[in-house]
Amino acid sequence: DSRLSAAQPPGQLPPLRVVGQLGATYIIAEGPEGMYLLDQHAAHERVLFEQLIAERQAAQVAVQALLEPRPVELSVEAARLLTEYLDVLNGLGFQIEPFGGNTLLVRAVPALVRSADPALVLEDIGAALLSGDQPLGSTIEAVVARQVCKQAAVKAGQLLSQPEMEELVRALERCANPHTCPHGRPTMIHLSVELLAHQFGR
Amino acid sequence: DSRLSAAQPPGQLPPLRVVGQLGATYIIAEGPEGMYLLDQHAAHERVLFEQLIAERQAAQVAVQALLEPRPVELSVEAARLLTEYLDVLNGLGFQIEPFGGNTLLVRAVPALVRSADPALVLEDIGAALLSGDQPLGSTIEAVVARQVCKQAAVKAGQLLSQPEMEELVRALERCANPHTCPHGRPTMIHLSVELLAHQFGR
Numbered sequence: 001d002s003r004l005s006a007a008q009p010p011g012q013l014p015p016l017r018v019v020g021q022l023g024a025t026y027i028i029a030e031g032p033e034g035m036y037l038l039d040q041h042a043a044h045e046r047v048l049f050e051q052l053i054a055e056r057q058a059a060q061v062a063v064q065a066l067l068e069p070r071p072v073e074l075s076v077e078a079a080r081l082l083t084e085y086l087d088v089l090n091g092l093g094f095q096i097e098p099f100g101g102n103t104l105l106v107r108a109v110p111a112l113v114r115s116a117d118p119a120l121v122l123e124d125i126g127a128a129l130l131s132g133d134q135p136l137g138s139t140i141e142a143v144v145a146r147q148v149c150k151q152a153a154v155k156a157g158q159l160l161s162q163p164e165m166e167e168l169v170r171a172l173e174r175c176a177n178p179h180t181c182p183h184g185r186p187t188m189i190h191l192s193v194e195l196l197a198h199q200f201g202r
Numbered sequence: 203d204s205r206l207s208a209a210q211p212p213g214q215l216p217p218l219r220v221v222g223q224l225g226a227t228y229i230i231a232e233g234p235e236g237m238y239l240l241d242q243h244a245a246h247e248r249v250l251f252e253q254l255i256a257e258r259q260a261a262q263v264a265v266q267a268l269l270e271p272r273p274v275e276l277s278v279e280a281a282r283l284l285t286e287y288l289d290v291l292n293g294l295g296f297q298i299e300p301f302g303g304n305t306l307l308v309r310a311v312p313a314l315v316r317s318a319d320p321a322l323v324l325e326d327i328g329a330a331l332l333s334g335d336q337p338l339g340s341t342i343e344a345v346v347a348r349q350v351c352k353q354a355a356v357k358a359g360q361l362l363s364q365p366e367m368e369e370l371v372r373a374l375e376r377c378a379n380p381h382t383c384p385h386g387r388p389t390m391i392h393l394s395v396e397l398l399a400h401q402f403g404r
Contacts, residue, residue, distance in 0.1 A: 019222035022232050026398065030224050037237075039402045156404075185403040196228065200241045201387040202358070 013173045018165045025156040027165050034192040040160060040168065042181035044153035045146075047171040048112060049182040052092065052145050061093035062111035070106045071099050072119045078126025079104065085129070088141050092148065096122075112152035121151050146182040215375045220367045227358040229367050236394040242362060242370065244383035246355035247348075249373040250314060251384040254294065254347050263295035264313035272308045273301050274321045280328025281306065287331070290343050294350060298324075314354035323353050348384040 016029035016036055027038040055061040074082065079102035082089065089096055093110030106118045113121050125147045129140070154160065160168070172178045172187065181187055196202075218231035218238055229240040257263045276284065281304035284291065291298050295312025308320045315323050327349045331342070356362065362370070374380045374389065383389055398404075 019224060019230060022221060022230075022237055023395065023398075026237075028221060028224075028230055035224055035228075035239075037398070039404075042402065186401070189398075189401050193225065196225075196239070196391075199388070199391050200244065202241075 013178050015173065016169050018162065018169055021160055021165060024159050027160070027169065029169055034190060034194075034196060037189040037191070038169070038172070039156075039181075039185070039187055040158070040165075041153050041156050042185050043172050043178075043187040044168055045149045045181040045183070046175055046178060046187050047168065048149040048152050049145055050175050050177075051171075052110070052112065052149060053142075056092055056141070056145070059091075061091070063093045063095070063108045064111045064114035065095070065108040066106060066118070070118050071103050072106055072122050073101075073103045074122060074126055076102055077130055078102075078123065081129045082122060082126055085140050085144070088144055089125075092141065092144055110148055110152075113148055116151050121148070124151060142182070149182060215380050217375065218371050220364065220371055223362055223367060226361050229362070229371065231371055236392065236396075236398060239391040239393070240371070240374070241358075241383075241387070241389055242360070242367075243355050243358050244387050245374050245380075245389040246370055247351045247383040247385070248377055248380060248389055249370065250351040250354050251347055252377050252379070253373075254312070254314065254351060255344075258294055258343070258347070261293075263293070265295045265297070265310045266313045266316035267297070267310040268308060268320070272320050273305050274308055274324050275303075275305045276324060276328055278304055279332055280304075280325065283331045284324060284328055287342050287346070290346055291327075294343065294346055312350055312354075315350055318353050323350070326353060344384070351384060 013036075014031040014033065016031045019028040019030055021040075022028055022037070025040060027040050027043070029036045029038060052061065073079075082096070082104060083098055086096055086098075093108070093112070094106065095108035096104050096106050099105040104122065106122070109116075109118055109121065125144055128143050128147045154168075179187060215238075216233040216235065218233045221230040221232055223242075224230055224239070227242060229242050229245070231238045231240060254263065275281075284298070284306060285300055288298055288300075295310070295314070296308065297310035298306050298308050301307040306324065308324070311318075311320055311323065327346055330345050330349045356370075381389060
């Protein structure tokens with residue numbers, strides 16, 4: 001079988017050696033079972049998601065206070081949903097309170113998204129809560145955490161240094177579910193030694 | 203379509219950036235159209251083959267004289283075939299003469315195989331001439347040149363430095379037929395930008 005996806009091994013990752021970056025989007029690595037192509041954004045989302053959920057459970061989410069509280073005006077529906085789930089947001093590192101009408105006052109954000117615009121982060125979370133196309137069995141907390149991690153993860157098109165790639169791969173190796181991002185997309189393609197040999201007629 | 207081989211572009215190679223080596227067997231490179239996985243042995247065979255044929259046409263094949271002439275005893279059939287094609291062998295950098303019975307006397311070999319055992323090289327050529335499973339339309343000269351290049355090419359399992367990989371890829375880019383080795387096996391797998399994006403659900 002020459003299909004890429006046929007060779008995906010289940011479970012934990014083996015120790016991987018980082019070979020290099022491809023198209024500023026993928027990380028190429030090798031393990032005892034062949035080649036792994038990692039989507040750097042999806043892989044980083046997975047790593048951040050598991051870290052954020054673990055911090056949440058330990059009640060130790062790193063928080064970045066804003067220098068000045070920031071009022072953010074949202075759509076009626078987004079403001080209503082975010083207000084309804086303020087405890088979830090605040091448990092994940094936000095400090096948000098109602099500010100009248102469709103406006104929320106943001107006093108702090110998760111440290112993960114300290115360099116992002118708080119308005120864009122909240123709009124993104126609102127859109128995810130409203131879209132309804134979340135994976136089944138997904139909690140509100142998971143929906144919010146996913147959007148935080150999506151904002152925080154390295155993007156496709158971003159050049160990574162060898163140490164940055166190593167760090168990301170080491171962190172992915174420690175994940176409980178390394179094979180998909182929190183939105184369900186694959187983090188990696190595995191090309192087994194046998195698949196490669198077969199493709200080359202070895 | 204998720205098949206690896208569907209994305210193989212025809213014709214010449216674009217300029218490729220060497221990313222690294224995989225399993226001491228494959229070279230990973232990238233170009234404007236995505237990722238290329240090169241089989242280092244097959245690619246080197248192609249490079250050497252085109253060089254040797256060009257040198258043959260220019261009557262400038264690099265020759266390595268042996269310190270002492272080397273008698274090589276072969277099977278009856280191999281000795282008969284090699285004797286029949288002595289002019290072809292000698293045009294490709296050998297200096298060989300009959301030595302009685304099934305024995306040939308080797309005075310020089312193509313510089314490409316100067317570090318190989320002349321007996322093994324001649325046995326390999328004899329086996330290829332006898333096997334009869336050569337590509338259609340293949341000349342005796344091509345059969346002999348292929349076996350010389352097979353012996354001379356870097357093997358799978360051989361670690362290559364970054365400059366060695368660069369040199370091989372640059373040489374393959376200059377080949378007229380870079381996509382297959384002289385025996386018809388693929389030198390490369392191409393994974394297009396679109397294929398990769400599709401695999402990752404981008």
